[in-house]
Amino acid sequence: MTSAVDPPIEVAELLVRDAELLVVDSGWEIPGGWLAVTDGRVTGVGPAGSEPEARTTVRASGRLVTPGLINTHHHIYQNLTRSYAPAVNGSLFDWLTTLYPIWARLDEEGAYVSAYVGMAELLMGGCTTSSDHLYVHPRPRLVDAEIRAARDIGFRFHATRGSMTRSVEDGGLPPRSVTQTEDEVLADSERLIWAYHDPGPGALVRVALAPCSPFSVTRSLMTATAELAERHDVRLHTHLAEDHDEDTYCLETYGCRPVEYFEDTGWMSDRSWVAHCIYPNDAELRRLAAAGVGVAHCPSSNMLIGGGTARVGEMRELGLPVGIGCDGSASTDHASLWMETRAALLLGRYRGGPGAMTARDALDIATRGSARCLGRDDELGHLRPGACADLVVWDLHEVALAGALSDPVEAWLRCGPARAWTTVVGGRVLVDRGEPRLPGLLEALRVHGAVARAMQGRST
The missing domain is CATH 2.30.40.10 (Urease, subunit C, domain 1)
Incomplete structure (x- = not known):
């Protein structure tokens, strides 16, 4: 009994x-x-x-x-060249062409320690989930090294497998040393999805596909990447409408503006989120909104480069998912999502007047909005029971x-x-x-210092 x-x-x-x-x-x-x-x-x-x-x-x-705040756009490896003096006061294209040859020295060790240190910095700034756009691949398995750092820490990480195929010899900006062939990019993208992408609830690691920009990859790679993402049900990310030079490049190379090119290559869907999106015209902005394309707003980077800022208020009124991105640690030079959220508040009020943005609006962008960009607002960006x-x-x-x-x-x-x-x-x-509370941080900082000095050609 x-x-x-x-x-x-x-x-x-x-x-x-x-x-x-x-x-x-x-x-x-x-x-x-x-x-x-x-x-x-x-x-x-x-x-x-x-x-x-x-x-x-x-x-x-x-x-x-x-x-927790959510970072929708970053280039973590760039903390190895933070505030690099010869590049800091140029245009976007000047900045890129100065740094590409230095980034060509990136290896697995550098990718790992930059990610470990970068994620520690993100955590200290209140970020609990981050994407990262690693698009220079002078050596193999750099994304693997970043994912290993995220797993060692226990950080929630969306690795976006970036790519560049159009070198300076092919009419692009980057040197051949940081580009790959289309076959290499697609094969490694599929390998990373099979190896690491976790589509399940509560996933700590997911993979997205992310050709760098309209001026650094071919049309065929943009199209093939969209098809690969559809086949494996993963998300798509790229830079879009970031600079007036991009408008000129797309018109001369593809005979259309960047947003039209984006649409023609199969990217105009709610699977995609884009970084910056500063220069779409009104009709293009409406098309992006109708398709559900998300935008990573990177206020500090845009102000430091001096190239304009996204029309966040109008985007949100149209229903675009808008999140926060700190962007690369060689353009923004920090990885504090608190600072980016504050910058979004200030810019929103500067552009639209004192009623255009409140602190709660900015917090919503950095949490719910960012989660929508990553396709995870069911379980991230809020603290409702079950999240x-x-x-x-x-x-x-x-x-x-x-x-x-x-x-x-x-x-x-x-x-x-x-x-x-x-x-x-x-x-x-x-x-x-x-x-x-990261046991490997002191050693990661020591190695990071040595790698950064070597990369920048500094003996001390």
Whole structure:
């Protein structure tokens, strides 16, 4: 004979509690809120006084808690040539042609340590998911090295297999040393999908296909890549409408503007998201919106290069998914998604007036909007029960916050600088009290310094 027993009390694996404000999603905020996590997923949220028991507790007293920020465009390897003096004050094309020969020295070791250090920097800036656009391939298996770094850290990573096939000898910009043949690109793209792409819920690693730009690959590669992505059900990414020189190049080479070329090669679909998208005309913008193409807005990079900025307000009104991208660490020179989100706030107001962008709008772009670009807004970019447990507890020094009493979200972007006090990816704490909890970071920094010096031809 057995006797009935009470069911066991559910104990969360992780509890974040006592937040000044918990932002669960756009339009859902809980003052004094808590959030519970089990098996890498949000299992509950609620107001103070209703917290469950937990094995581990993070106290967020006096701090803002938000979904993790999501980076939709980056070139992580470029942190090996950060603020490279001979290139920083040229046009986009000048900048590229100066740096291409240096990037030709990239190898697996460099790809790994740049990714490890770059992901640590992203985590410190409140980023819990990042794509990366690696398009120089002077040696094989560089994307593999990045994915290995992401797995070693436990970072959520969308590797976009970039490519360039049109060298300077073929009428493009890059030297032949960083380009590949079309057959090499397609074969390696398919290999990476089979080896690493995880289409399942909660995936830490996914793969997308990403020819670099209209001026660095052939029409046939753009078309074949779109067909390959359709066959394997993976996403597509590229630079588009970034510079006036791109307009001129496409008109002279293809007889059409960049957006028309993009459409003609089979890319005009909701499988695609593009970086920058500064110079589409009104009709092109409407066509992109109708197709569901996403846009990675890269405010700091665009301002530093001085080439214009995306019409984010109009894009969002038309329904385009718009996310945040920090862009490469040799153009933006940092990888803080907080800084990019703040820059998006400032640019939005500068372009459209004081009512055009709020801090909550900017947060929504950096979370929900970015997740839509990556095709994952069902489980990323918010903290509703069932979502992936990717979140940030933010820290602003009490001096910076002095007098900011009325709105924690506006204060988060207006007061600053803010940093991640705690960053959680899939329920795992990867930044604790402002410091990365990554055992390999010191060694990665040592090797990174040696690789960067060698790449730049510096002895010290």
